Amino acid sequence: MITDPERYRFAADSMHGISTVAIICTTCSGGDEEAAVPVQVFDYLFPSIGDVQKIIDEHENDVHGVSAEVLRLAAVLVTEGPRHGSPSMLQRRLRQGHGVAVSFDESLAILARLQEAGVVGPVDPHKHSHPVLLDRAEALTALEVTT
Structure with missing residues (x-):
């Protein structure tokens, strides 16, 4: 289960036969879709749920870890x-x-x-x-x- 699914969304794009998938943290973009900066971008392959969870956990600890x-x-x-x-x-x-x-x-x-x-x-x-x-x-x- 993805940590706080409301906070993260996925964006996909395909250009010249290359598929790209990005994990985007809506908190980091301040809710501004234009300012959205991907947490991680994957070319060619979509990551497994386990990989996605690991990336989100690392992002949460590194960026959103607030004492x-x-x-x-x-x-x-x-x-x-x-x-x-x-x-x-x-x-x-x-x-x-x-x-x-x-x-x-x-x-x-x-x-x-x-x-x-x-x-x-x-x-x-x-x-x-x-x-x-x-x-x-x-x-x-x-x-x-x-x-």
Whole structure:
């Protein structure tokens, strides 16, 4: 069974007799189909389910591996001040105030985990940020339940 099947999709293309299949992580693309970057591309052969699961597990650990401590810290940061969550805000505030360096993809993964826990809502396309749905105490409680 593929980890979080809603997060991954497959794209296939055939050009000049060569078939290409790509595994795409929708979290890493921020939901933007144009910005989708494949996790892995296969030419000629479609991988077995076991191979696909291994690739997705490696991707999850490498890119979406977010420690519980960083997740709690992110929940505190989004619930204070302007009460919104954007990848760049998380990157900046984690680095400046707490010495934690995360990439843009990692900050997207953190926001995805916060959304799964109900701390933030879906991204507002006009503001390019996630609205905060819970106060700090509720957010930390929600994270304890989901992690």
